[in-house]
Every structure is written in C-alpha cells, then in structure tokens.
Amino acid sequence: xxxxxxxxxxxxxxxxxxxxxxxxxxxxxxxxxxxxxxxxxxxxxxxxxxxxxxxxxxxxxxxxxxxxxxxxxxxxxxxxxxxxxxxxxxxxxxxxxxxxxxxxxxxxxxxxxxxxxxxxxxxxxxxxxxxxxxxxxxxxxxxxxxxxxxxxxxxxxxxxxxxxxxxxxxxxxxxxxxxxxxxxxxxxxxxxxxxxxxxxxxxxxxxxxxxxxxxxxxxxxxxxxxxxxxxxxxxxxxxxxxxxxxxxxxxxxxxxxxxxxxxxxxxxxxxxxxxxxxxxxxxxxxxxxxxxxxxxxxxxxxxxxxxxxxxxxxxxxxxxxxxxxxxxxxxxxxxxxxxxxxxxxxxxxxxxxxxxxxxxxxxxxxxxxxxxxxxxxxxxxxxxxxxxxxxxxxxxxxxxxxxxxxxxxxxxxxxxxxxxxxxxxxxxxxxxxxxxxxxxxxxxxxxxxxxxxxxxxxxxxxxxxxxxx
Numbered sequence: 001x002x003x004x005x006x007x008x009x010x011x012x013x014x015x016x017x018x019x020x021x022x023x024x025x026x027x028x029x030x031x032x033x034x035x036x037x038x039x040x041x042x043x044x045x046x047x048x049x050x051x052x053x054x055x056x057x058x059x060x061x062x063x064x065x066x067x068x069x070x071x072x073x074x075x076x077x078x079x080x081x082x083x084x085x086x087x088x089x090x091x092x093x094x095x096x097x098x099x100x101x102x103x104x105x106x107x108x109x110x111x112x113x114x115x116x117x118x119x120x121x122x123x124x125x126x127x128x129x130x131x132x133x134x135x136x137x138x139x140x141x142x143x144x145x146x147x148x149x150x151x152x153x154x155x156x157x158x159x160x161x162x163x164x165x166x167x168x169x170x171x172x173x174x175x176x177x178x179x180x181x182x183x184x185x186x187x188x189x190x191x192x193x194x195x196x197x198x199x200x201x202x203x204x205x206x207x208x209x210x211x212x213x214x215x216x217x218x219x220x221x222x223x224x225x226x227x228x229x230x231x232x233x234x235x236x237x238x239x240x241x242x243x244x245x246x247x248x249x250x251x252x253x254x255x256x257x258x259x260x261x262x263x264x265x266x267x268x269x270x271x272x273x274x275x276x277x278x279x280x281x282x283x284x285x286x287x288x289x290x291x292x293x294x295x296x297x298x299x300x301x302x303x304x305x306x307x308x309x310x311x312x313x314x315x316x317x318x319x320x321x322x323x324x325x326x327x328x329x330x331x332x333x334x335x336x337x338x339x340x341x342x343x344x345x346x347x348x349x350x351x352x353x354x355x356x357x358x359x360x361x362x363x364x365x366x367x368x369x370x371x372x373x374x375x376x377x378x379x380x381x382x383x384x385x386x387x388x389x390x391x392x393x394x395x396x397x398x399x400x401x402x403x404x405x406x407x408x409x410x411x412x413x414x415x416x417x418x419x420x421x422x423x424x425x426x427x428x429x430x431x432x433x434x435x436x437x438x439x440x441x442x443x444x445x446x447x448x449x450x451x452x453x454x455x456x457x458x459x460x461x462x463x464x465x466x467x468x469x
Contacts, residue, residue: 069082072122
C-alpha cells in the first residue's frame with residue numbers, strides 16, 4: 001500500500017461524501033455542515049484505520065462492521081454474545097466497532113477503548129439504570145427523554161462512520177431507528193441480530209411501551225439485508241412475517257474462549273477454594289448453581305425455589321448457589337425465606353464476567369428453569385453454552401431449542417412444573433455415574449460453542465455484501 005494509494009482513496013471518499021450530501025440537500029449550507037459533521041475524519045484516524053487493514057482488504061475478504069448495541073458490555077448479551085463475537089470477527093480480519101449505550105453512563109470514566117482489536121464507544125445512557133445488582137427504571141416521561149438522547153447519540157456516531165455494514169444487536173427501537181437513519185442517508189446495509197423476542201423479553205411500565213417495541217420489531221426487517229438469530233422459533237416468526245428464509249441465518253450463543261481459559265490454569269483449585277470460602281460452601285455440600293439474571297419475566301426462578309424446598313427436604317446437604325443480579329432479587333430472597341430454604345441458598349449477586357467460569361465449576365451441575373411461554377420458546381439462554389464449555393452438565397426445560405442444544409451434556413425436564421424440576425435435580429444428585437457421563441459429553445462439545453468457530457458461520461450473513469464489493 002503506497003502513500004499515493006492512501007491519498008487517492010481518501011480523496012475518493014471525500015468526493016463521494018460531498019456527492020451524497022448534495023444529492024440529499026443540493027447546494028444548501030446544511031448539506032455542507034452535515035458533510036463536515038457526520039463524515040469528519042482527521043488524518044491520524046484515517047491512517048490508523050487503513051494502514052493496518054488495507055493488506056487484508058486487498059488479499060482477503062474484509063469488511064468494516066459496526067455493531068449498534070443498546071446495553072453495556074457488562075450485560076449478559078453485551079459481554080456474552082456481542083463482544084466475543086466482535087473479537088472473533090476481528091481475528092478473521094474484519095474491522096469491528098461497537099457503538100453502545102451504558103447502564104450507568106454518567107459515572108462511566110472510560111467511554112472509548114480498544115479490546116483485542118475491537119473499538120468500543122459508549123455514547124449515552126441506556127433506557128434503564130443498573131447499580132450493583134439493582135435495576136432502576138425511569139419514570140415513563142423521563143425514560144422517553146433518555147431513550148431519545150440515546151437514539152440520537154447512536155445515530156450521530158453511526159453516521160460519522162457507518163462502515164460497510166451495520167448490525168443491530170437486539171431489535172429494539174433505539175438502535176433500530178438509528179440504523180434506519182444511517183441506511184436512509186448513507187445507503188449502508190443493515191443486518192439484524194435477534195437473540196430473543198424483545199416485545200416479550202422486557203418489563204414494561206405501560207402498555208404503550210410494549211406496543212412501540214412490537215411495532216419496531218415487525219418493521220425493522222423491511223429494510224434489513226439479512227437477519228441472524230439463535231432459535232428455530234424466531235426463524236419461523238420472521239418467515240411467517242414474509243421475510244425470505246434464505247436471508248436468515250441461525251447462529252447460537254457462543255463463549256469467549258479466552259474468558260473460559262481460566263479453567264485451564266494450574267491454580268484453578270486454589271481459586272475455587274477461595275470462592276467456596278467466600279460463599280460459605282462446606283466440603284459436605286452438594287452444590288447446584290444458577291447463573292443469570294434474577295428476573296421472573298425471563299426465568300422460572302420462583303419454580304426453582306419451590307422445587308428447591310422439596311430438594312432440601314430430601315437431600316440435607318444440597319446447596320443452591322444463585323449468581324446474578326436483577327430487579328426481582330429482593331422478591332426472590334423473600335420467597336426463599338417464606339419457603340424455609342433461606343439457609344440452603346447462597347445469593348452471590350452480580351459478578352464480573354471474567355469470574356463467571358469459576359462459579360460454574362462450583363456446582364455438580366447448573367440449572368436453567370423455564371415456563372412454557374412464547375418468550376421461552378424464542379430464547380436460548382447463554383448459560384447453557386457456558387455450562388457446556390465449562391464442562392458442567394446443565395438441567396434445562398424441554399422447550400424450544402433447549403433439549404437439542406444440551407444433548408447428552410444435560411437433562412431436559414417438563415417446563416413450568418415444580419415437580420418435574422425437583423425430580424430432575426434429585427435424579428442428577430443421586431446419579432453420580434450419569435453426571436460423569438454428562439461431564440464427559442460436555443467436554444467433547446466445548447469447541448462447538450466457542451466464538452472462534454461460530455464467527456465463521458455468522459460472517460456468512462454478509463456474503464451478499466461481499467459479492468457486491
């Protein structure tokens with residue numbers, strides 16, 4: 001790549017940008033102002049972006065991909081799906097930038113950084129605020145203002161550098177509207193990633209909020225060049241809406257191999273010993289772990305506690321470790337008190353994502369309780385993939401894609417049934433040979449759920465864009 005090539009490339013971009021601005025708003029001062037505002041790019045930024053990537057562009061398939069995310073990378077979706085996916089795509093030679101909102105933006109000190117080749121830029125506050133293990137909802141009018149500011153911030157940042165493709169991470173109004181604006185003004189292809197049915201997956205304070213989300217979720221495929229999703233149910237929903245099935249790609253949740261590499265460290269036994277001491281786990285305890293959001297909207301945690309009351313009576317040494325935070329944590333703790341199992345449950349709260357693998361290893365198996373609902377059929381909790389990669393069997397509800405996903409590495413029981421859940425837990429606790437077989441099956445399947453492998457499949461959604469370059 002010569003200096004002449006770089007200068008020629010930069011001049012070509014400037015001429016194209018000016019042509020687009022004049023086409024949208026011919027010969028107006030606003031057009032020139034927007035051209036300078038949206039597409040301003042200093043020389044150092046240009047060279048940093050292009051010198052390291054031009055070789056990949058010339059000799060291999062290369063794309064500049066922008067993820068639009070309405071949550072922080074500390075969230076299960078942000079840190080569990082989108083950041084490791086972005087890092088894996090970067091390893092393949094793509095340039096990936098995550099433009100995101102944060103759960104506590106005002107206190108955030110570092111709003112722009114690079115992690116393993118992925119540029120992350122936080123641009124505003126997400127629609128709810130999280131402090132520790134608590135989720136704080138805004139007053140409806142305040143929430144509208146926060147959402148409007150977040151949407152504008154996402155739009156402006158994406159317009160400044162839309163790349164070759166915009167991928168909407170979770171089909172929500174804020175990032176959906178921002179993507180549509182960029183598509184309208186810059187003609188940048190938009191792709192959607194739907195890891196659950198957003199209309200049902202959120203807690204709404206008013207019915208109008210849910211209707212707005214539902215309208216956006218139905219509208220956004222109309223301008224999408226492709227859709228990625230995690231479950232068969234969502235694929236079927238989009239096909240029923242008239243979206244071409246050949247432009248839908250199912251890619252399950254994966255796991256960041258580097259984050260779980262801690263399980264291969266020589267000092268793992270010492271680390272687990274410290275965790276047991278902190279939590280209050282005695283050598284005699286038979287530990288089962290739940291790792292995820294403390295939300296009754298998403299998970300059947302009330303069913304789990306009711307089942308645990310039966311398990312606790314039958315197995316005196318059984319101990320349930322609950323890891324995670326959420327808006328229903330106080331209610332669940334009160335429920336444990338009322339059921340008389342408070343002493344048989346350990347509430348760890350929210351933990352850093354890098355510490356999650358160790359908590360899986362504390363348990364003989366993990367559990368993912370669900371009711372038989374449309375939301376449950378549309379989702380596939382990331383905890384299943386994480387448990388398999390950790391080599392820990394997982395007890396799941398027999399709904400949607402859960403049974404097929406866990407396979408021989410776990411047990412599927414009837415959804416929504418306290419008795420079935422209790423029986424499943426007791427069956428595994430009393431079957432050490434079965435647990436050993438499940439652990440062996442999980443270890444054999446670890447590579448299936450690493451993002452290094454899944455990213456190659458995910459990138460196939462951009463093949464149409466590749467052919468047009």
